[in-house]
Amino acid sequence: MSTxxxxxxxxxxxxxxxxxxxxxxxxxxxxxxxSAVMAVDHCSIDIxxxxxxxxxxxxxxxxxxxxxxxxGFHDITSGRILLxxxxxxxxxxxxxxxGPDRVVVFQNGGLFPWKTNLENVTFGLLMQGKMSxxxxxxxxxxxxxxxxxxxxxxxxxxxxxxxxxxxxEIVRALMTDPKxxxxxxxxxxxxxxxxxxxxxxxxxxxxxxxxxxxxITHDLEEAIFLxxxxxxxxxxxxxxxxxxxxxxxxxxxxxxxxxxxxxxxxEETGEAVHEEALKAFATGEKEG
Amino acid sequence: xxxxxxxxxxKSPRPYLMMVGFIxxxxxxxxxxxxxxxxxFREMPGITKVFQEWTSPNxxxxxxxxxxxxxxxxxxxxxxxxxxxxxxxxIGVPIGLxxxxxxxxxxxxxxxxxxxxxxxxxxxxPLAIVMFIATESSVIFLTFLASFFATTLNTxxxxxxxxxxxxxxxxxxxxxxxxxxWHVIVPGAMPYIFTGLQISIGVAWFSLVAAEIVAGQFxxxxxxxxxxxxxxxxTIVIGMITLGIVGYTxxxxxxxxxxxxxxxxxxxxxIGGSR
Amino acid sequence: xxxxxxxxxDLGFGIGASRENKGLKMxxxxxxxxxxxxxxxxxxxxxFLMIWEIGAQSKVWIKWETFEWLRNLLPALGLKxxxxxxxxxxxxxxxxxxxxxxxxxxxxYWKSWYLSFLRVMAGFLAAMIxxxxxxxxxxxxxxxYxxxxxxxxxxxxxxxxxxxPAAIIFWxxxxxxxxxxxxxxxxxTIVINVLGGARSIxxxxxQAARSMGSNSWDIFWRIILPGTMxxxxxxxxxxxxxxxxxxxxAEMISGGGSAIGDSAGxxxxxxxxxxxxxxxxxxxxxxxxxxxxxxxxxxxxxRALGARLMSWRRTR
Numbered sequence: 010m011s012t013x014x015x016x017x018x019x020x021x022x023x024x025x026x027x028x029x030x031x032x033x034x035x036x037x038x039x040x041x042x043x044s045a046v047m048a049v050d051h052c053s054i055d056i057x058x059x060x061x062x063x064x065x066x067x068x069x070x071x072x073x074x075x076x077x078x079x080x081g082f083h084d085i086t087s088g089r090i091l092l093x094x095x096x097x098x099x100x101x102x103x104x105x106x107x108g109p110d111r112v113v114v115f116q117n118g119g120l121f122p123w124k125t126n127l128e129n130v131t132f133g134l135l136m137q138g139k140m141s142x143x144x145x146x147x148x149x150x151x152x153x154x155x156x157x158x159x160x161x162x163x164x165x166x167x168x169x170x171x172x173x174x175x176x177x178e179i180v181r182a183l184m185t186d187p188k189x190x191x192x193x194x195x196x197x198x199x200x201x202x203x204x205x206x207x208x209x210x211x212x213x214x215x216x217x218x219x220x221x222x223x224x225i226t227h228d229l230e231e232a233i234f235l236x237x238x239x240x241x242x243x244x245x246x247x248x249x250x251x252x253x254x255x256x257x258x259x260x261x262x263x264x265x266x267x268x269x270x271x272x273x274x275x276e277e278t279g280e281a282v283h284e285e286a287l288k289a290f291a292t293g294e295k296e297g
Numbered sequence: 298x299x300x301x302x303x304x305x306x307x308k309s310p311r312p313y314l315m316m317v318g319f320i321x322x323x324x325x326x327x328x329x330x331x332x333x334x335x336x337x338f339r340e341m342p343g344i345t346k347v348f349q350e351w352t353s354p355n356x357x358x359x360x361x362x363x364x365x366x367x368x369x370x371x372x373x374x375x376x377x378x379x380x381x382x383x384x385x386x387x388i389g390v391p392i393g394l395x396x397x398x399x400x401x402x403x404x405x406x407x408x409x410x411x412x413x414x415x416x417x418x419x420x421x422x423p424l425a426i427v428m429f430i431a432t433e434s435s436v437i438f439l440t441f442l443a444s445f446f447a448t449t450l451n452t453x454x455x456x457x458x459x460x461x462x463x464x465x466x467x468x469x470x471x472x473x474x475x476x477x478x479w480h481v482i483v484p485g486a487m488p489y490i491f492t493g494l495q496i497s498i499g500v501a502w503f504s505l506v507a508a509e510i511v512a513g514q515f516x517x518x519x520x521x522x523x524x525x526x527x528x529x530x531x532t533i534v535i536g537m538i539t540l541g542i543v544g545y546t547x548x549x550x551x552x553x554x555x556x557x558x559x560x561x562x563x564x565x566x567x568i569g570g571s572r
Numbered sequence: 573x574x575x576x577x578x579x580x581x582d583l584g585f586g587i588g589a590s591r592e593n594k595g596l597k598m599x600x601x602x603x604x605x606x607x608x609x610x611x612x613x614x615x616x617x618x619x620f621l622m623i624w625e626i627g628a629q630s631k632v633w634i635k636w637e638t639f640e641w642l643r644n645l646l647p648a649l650g651l652k653x654x655x656x657x658x659x660x661x662x663x664x665x666x667x668x669x670x671x672x673x674x675x676x677x678x679x680x681y682w683k684s685w686y687l688s689f690l691r692v693m694a695g696f697l698a699a700m701i702x703x704x705x706x707x708x709x710x711x712x713x714x715x716x717y718x719x720x721x722x723x724x725x726x727x728x729x730x731x732x733x734x735x736x737p738a739a740i741i742f743w744x745x746x747x748x749x750x751x752x753x754x755x756x757x758x759x760x761t762i763v764i765n766v767l768g769g770a771r772s773i774x775x776x777x778x779q780a781a782r783s784m785g786s787n788s789w790d791i792f793w794r795i796i797l798p799g800t801m802x803x804x805x806x807x808x809x810x811x812x813x814x815x816x817x818x819x820x821x822a823e824m825i826s827g828g829g830s831a832i833g834d835s836a837g838x839x840x841x842x843x844x845x846x847x848x849x850x851x852x853x854x855x856x857x858x859x860x861x862x863x864x865x866x867x868x869x870x871x872x873x874x875r876a877l878g879a880r881l882m883s884w885r886r887t888r
Binding site for chain 1: 465
Binding site: 314315317318319321322337338340341400401404405406407408409412413415416417418419420421422423424426427428429499502503506507510511517518521522524525530533534536537538540541542544545548 | 608609612613614615616617620658659661662715717718719720721722723726727728729730731732733734735736737738740741742743744813816817820821824825841844845847848853856857859860861863864865867868871
């Protein structure tokens with residue numbers, strides 16, 4: 010695991026040309042059991058291509074619903090979501106199609122336990138059938154090596170550590186060359202030591218591949234460390250309460266955590282987040 | 298008393314306790330029937346009589362480990378179970394998977410399924426006899442029915458229990474519906490399918506015995522029944538014991554097959570579980 | 573749900589404006605979906621009954637002119653030319669319904685319901701009363717487990733019906749032997765489920781209780797018993813199903829006890845067998861459906877009872 014060198018190509022909004030997401034006035038109302046629950050309330054977010062956008066909010070506020078809407082797992086009640094000016098879902102088409110341009114990395118891990126790590130990574134491209142098996146395998150091996158994951162190709166996900174599983178899952182997602190990477194609190198279950206290593210690993214991968222990242226977390230430090238922009242969401246129903254541009258330059262490494270600017274940003278957003286967390290606590294929301 | 302600690306130790310009962318249990322059981326059998334000759338017990342076949350009969354080269358009532366007929370009956374019953382079980386698995390697993398996978402399919406088929414399922418298998422006996430004039434087919438049909446319901450239901454539950462994230466991840470990566478079915482649903486449901494298969498084979502034996510008693514020639518159920526009517530009581534017990542052994546063996550075979558097919562589970566367990 | 577409503581009003585968001593007429597649209601959409609699912613099931617059942625009726629009536633229509641080709645084809649396949657194979661031999665739904673209408677007024681028909689229910693209850697309750705404590709004992713006491721479980725596992729693969737002759741020899745009355753075999757069938761399932769349930773209680777519950785100063789009796793009543801409840805209910809529902817299977821089988825095999833008057837004497841299993849030997853196949857099917865209904869009712873009652881007792885389990 011090398012630290013990021015200053016002369017490496019800098020990824021970032023200005024270098025990517027695809028993967029811009031526009032969430033326009035999206036509303037999502039669940040109607041289970043007859044009583045309507047509003048999960049997302051007139052939410053509008055503009056994400057530039059190649060940007061790392063961190064969505065921060067208290068548990069259960071509806072952030073996952075937003076992610077699911079972009080990914081195409083849920084429908085939306087009103088509003089539109091566009092990807093690079095193409096309508097994913099909107100009036101007349103309430104549910105987007107899930108597809109390899111927006112790949113999700115799941116909270117509890119989405120690697121298939123019954124396939125080996127290599128089989129997992131090659132799964133997407135093999136299913137799409139556009140490349141030969143040999144070239145897919147070659148690409149998979151090289152991407153895994155890039156991410157520092159050699160030696161575990163023939164193991165099953167259940168045999169490796171959870172940190173490694175996350176990394177494999179991210180590599181699997183990137184194999185299909187997606188425009189957007191959707192991460193739903195992927196590091197929630199990891200201990201903080203592993204977490205900080207994961208953060209650097211994610212950034213390294215990001216600098217090599219130009220993807221837009223939509224990252225849901227409840228950890229404010231994680232958000233500020235990784236993101237270009239942080240959107241603080243209200244408790245349920247969620248809408249953006251505050252946007253913050255993180256002007257710490259990329260490439261970043263762990264020394265950023267103790268920098269003065271980091272602390273300042275933390276203070277700025279901390280209050281807003283804490284307020285929402287208290288509200289969620291008071292109403293006894295269950296975690297999403 | 299360290300209750301919770303005790304419970305954790307449940308995984309490995311001491312062997313000498315096991316011996317105590319068996320000795321008590323067989324001892325009680327011996328004492329109540331042959332020594333004390335208690336009122337209801339003395340009509341029962343005693344353990345020494347059964348054992349003698351079972352291991353004698355020249356059995357009084359015709360069946361022992363040494364007679365060819367004994368193995369013929371075992372084979373007949375086992376072969377029936379195998380046929381029924383295979384049919385039930387072949388038909389039940391795909392139907393169960395579709396029931397769990399496609400809401401449409403379930404809406405059409407599940408009501409009929411649930412209507413037929415509560416009817417006890419034995420209640421089908423007269424219809425089976427009427428439909429399949431050959432007794433062999435009717436016995437296999439009855440065994441098949443029981444096995445089929447168990448397999449289909451468990452498979453359906455298995456397909457439904459797969460974590461949502463897996464098919465979703467597959468769709469994200471660009472798989473179409475058919476691919477998701479083969480690469481996610483089928484392997485994902487496997488553990489549940491195999492649990493269902495173990496239940497199913499137990500149920501198969503249950504129905505087979507019943508069917509053989511009512512409408513069969515040859516077979517262990519038939520043996521038990523005729524031994525009763527011909528008052529050769531030790532043979533009843535021999536039949537029962539044999540059933541137990543064969544039933545247990547077939548169930549174990551299914552379980553082992555499952556473990557073989559799902560290597561990923563075994564390896565996961567060896568590491569001590571994941572997540 | 574209530575908390576969310578409260579949260580919404582707390583934060584000052586009005587529901588009315590955002591919902592507009594989407595709410596109405598959604599509600600009618602939901603009812604529509606329910607209608608679709610229901611309709612499909614009904615359609616499939618109807619189709620099933622149609623096929624059954626036509627197939628069963630084949631003994632009638634196969635004699636018509638138009639189906640001569642069929643009458644010639646069947647013997648070539650080795651089948652009798654009197655009706656369609658398999659399905660032609662069974663009575664048609666309409667005949668079954670007619671027979672059933674007749675039976676509804678017959679007292680002995682209802683008596684067989686009563687007798688079967690009685691037997692199922694006897695065996696099932698015995699299995700619960702003996703099985704639950706036995707299972708719990710084995711779960712908490714290592715020594716009891718070590719002694720009894722191997723014997724239990726040794727006896728379990730022997731199908732309950734294999735015990736019928738032995739039970740008849742042993743027990744003085746037929747009723748008791750049927751009850752015994754029924755008891756066996758349900759007993760195994762209940763004990764296995766209780767054991768499994770008690771074992772899977774999270775260790776931390778015990779640790780929490782101990783740290784709060786509970787003694788062993790407390791732990792038993794307040795942790796083990798409620799924690800095992802779900803498994804007990806599952807075991808009971810499955811055991812109830814097994815009990816019905818065994819009772820029907822036992823009734824058919826051992827003659828069902830006192831046959832009063834006509835064939836509807838000793839329980840529903842006996843009713844079926846007697847109708848069969850008496851040649852009235854419509855009554856056989858009536859009996860089959862009756863048992864199905866009876867078994868279904870018992871299982872649902874149990875399930876509802878179990879849900880009542882476990883209201884704490886309601887999750888999101």
